[in-house]
Amino acid sequence: MSVVEIKDVTKRFGETTALQGIDLEIEPGEFVSLIGPSGCGKSTLLRIIGDLIQPTSGTASVNGKPARQARIDRDYGIVFQDAVLYDWRTVGKNISLPLELARWDRRRRAAKVKEMMELVELTGFENHHPWQLSGGMQQRVAIARALSFDPLLLLMDEPFGALDEMTRERLNMELLRIWEASGSTVVFVTHSISEAVFLSTRVVVMSPRPGRISNIISVDLPQPRTATTREEPRFFELVTEVREALHLGHDTEKAPA
Amino acid sequence: MARLVGRRFTDWLPAVVVLVGTIGLWELVIRAFDVQEFLLPTPSSIARTFWNTRGDLWAAGWFTFQEAFWGFVLGSGFAILVALVLARWRMVGTAFMPYAIAANAIPIIAFAPITNTWFSPLDKSSKISIVAVLCFFPVMVNTLRGLTSVNPRALELMESYAAGQMQIFRRVRIPTALPFIFTGLKVSTVLAMIGAVVGEYFGGALNALGVQILTKARVSQFQEAWAGILLACLLGIALYLAVAALERLTLRWVPSTSE
Numbered sequence: 001m002s003v004v005e006i007k008d009v010t011k012r013f014g015e016t017t018a019l020q021g022i023d024l025e026i027e028p029g030e031f032v033s034l035i036g037p038s039g040c041g042k043s044t045l046l047r048i049i050g051d052l053i054q055p056t057s058g059t060a061s062v063n064g065k066p067a068r069q070a071r072i073d074r075d076y077g078i079v080f081q082d083a084v085l086y087d088w089r090t091v092g093k094n095i096s097l098p099l100e101l102a103r104w105d106r107r108r109r110a111a112k113v114k115e116m117m118e119l120v121e122l123t124g125f126e127n128h129h130p131w132q133l134s135g136g137m138q139q140r141v142a143i144a145r146a147l148s149f150d151p152l153l154l155l156m157d158e159p160f161g162a163l164d165e166m167t168r169e170r171l172n173m174e175l176l177r178i179w180e181a182s183g184s185t186v187v188f189v190t191h192s193i194s195e196a197v198f199l200s201t202r203v204v205v206m207s208p209r210p211g212r213i214s215n216i217i218s219v220d221l222p223q224p225r226t227a228t229t230r231e232e233p234r235f236f237e238l239v240t241e242v243r244e245a246l247h248l249g250h251d252t253e254k255a256p257a
Numbered sequence: 258m259a260r261l262v263g264r265r266f267t268d269w270l271p272a273v274v275v276l277v278g279t280i281g282l283w284e285l286v287i288r289a290f291d292v293q294e295f296l297l298p299t300p301s302s303i304a305r306t307f308w309n310t311r312g313d314l315w316a317a318g319w320f321t322f323q324e325a326f327w328g329f330v331l332g333s334g335f336a337i338l339v340a341l342v343l344a345r346w347r348m349v350g351t352a353f354m355p356y357a358i359a360a361n362a363i364p365i366i367a368f369a370p371i372t373n374t375w376f377s378p379l380d381k382s383s384k385i386s387i388v389a390v391l392c393f394f395p396v397m398v399n400t401l402r403g404l405t406s407v408n409p410r411a412l413e414l415m416e417s418y419a420a421g422q423m424q425i426f427r428r429v430r431i432p433t434a435l436p437f438i439f440t441g442l443k444v445s446t447v448l449a450m451i452g453a454v455v456g457e458y459f460g461g462a463l464n465a466l467g468v469q470i471l472t473k474a475r476v477s478q479f480q481e482a483w484a485g486i487l488l489a490c491l492l493g494i495a496l497y498l499a500v501a502a503l504e505r506l507t508l509r510w511v512p513s514t515s516e
Contacts, residue, residue, distance in 0.1 A: 047413075050417055052413050052416055052417065071416075071417060071419055072419045073419075074418060074419060076417070077417075078413075078414065078417045080410045080413075080414070082408075082410065084408060084410045084411050084414050086411070086428070086429065086432065087432075087510050088432040088435075088508075088510040089510075097418075097428070098418045101418045101419075101420050101424060102418075129510050131510075
């Protein structure tokens, strides 16, 4: 059974067609990146999977259920570009927020927070407040929070977009380690071609006006990915392939003019 | 204590120097130019009168402070409740907000003679009601702004956890609004003391501070009038500082209020 199944989804905001005729299936354990220029609807598609936006037509299902039911069942965790930590809560309390909403008891919450802090290597920062942490550390807290209730699906909307290149590459490695350890499925929105290739098992290339899927590229780089993966010839070939697919989408957009 | 005040003594030093300097200059100018007492008494004579009449003065101040305090509590409390309702049901909010903003521009203190006829001028409730109305608007407008200025991502996150409206209010909207609420409350503390004293100028019990200031000024006991004004200032500042201390205790997560 697919984790995510998008069938003929179209989304209009007034006059603009943000997404048109989207079909996409994502299998368990996949790491799928959505890449494309601004306005191609990649964030909108992510939100439709998470039932934060409803499609104008077509259906989205998660774990075989309608997206809405999956959201109510807390089947996915989500991470945004900014960490969206609640300033009045400590790091530990931020991570346990979804657990409080799911009515876990105190002891179980504390154990889980401890486990998550170890997973994102922030042990010792439980009682810090978010503003005391660097941008990269805040984003790790956001990831820990999204994974705290063991969702099978992780939705990420340009989670490292606001970070510097060094931090981004380190967090990429960390995310892959977490993905392998948790066995979850990841849908990852990004602007960065090399990030998409490095992380993903499949890259979904999207083009704008109207937002649609123009190409899907399987990434056959060996697992697990390491720091040297970025230096392999095959990595560069795939980066080129994605880049050309992106430009192709861009050209067809300009052609009628 | 250091945390409540928030600053070390050395941070306060410049302000203390300005205070002492101002009072010193005031005293000096009046002595040097022989200013008439009905125009402006010397600080030292005001202080002397303040000390000598402290019993009566304190009784009057306490009476007026109670009016200001209860008016502040009632007005602010009601304002927060109304803001919660307006934020929860947006239709109600959009229907009422223009009038709330317009009402905010009304010089409410002008209604003091009216509340004096609604309730007895001798009764505290006539001043409490005018103070409550004065305090209502700044708290309501600020609270509503706080409740509705939540990061949209923070709301999406709560939605992704399938959180209900009550949970969103309790865990996101209200904590986000707290700094705004305290801004409104601090504005209101100042208005509360003004409302109570000026309300009493339009008529009130004999042992009320506003009435005391008015009658002393009328019979040319200017030092006594100034002593009353001094007490009104001190009580207003005390109420402000109490709310500021409460803010520091509540908003410990905000960087600017921690050490």
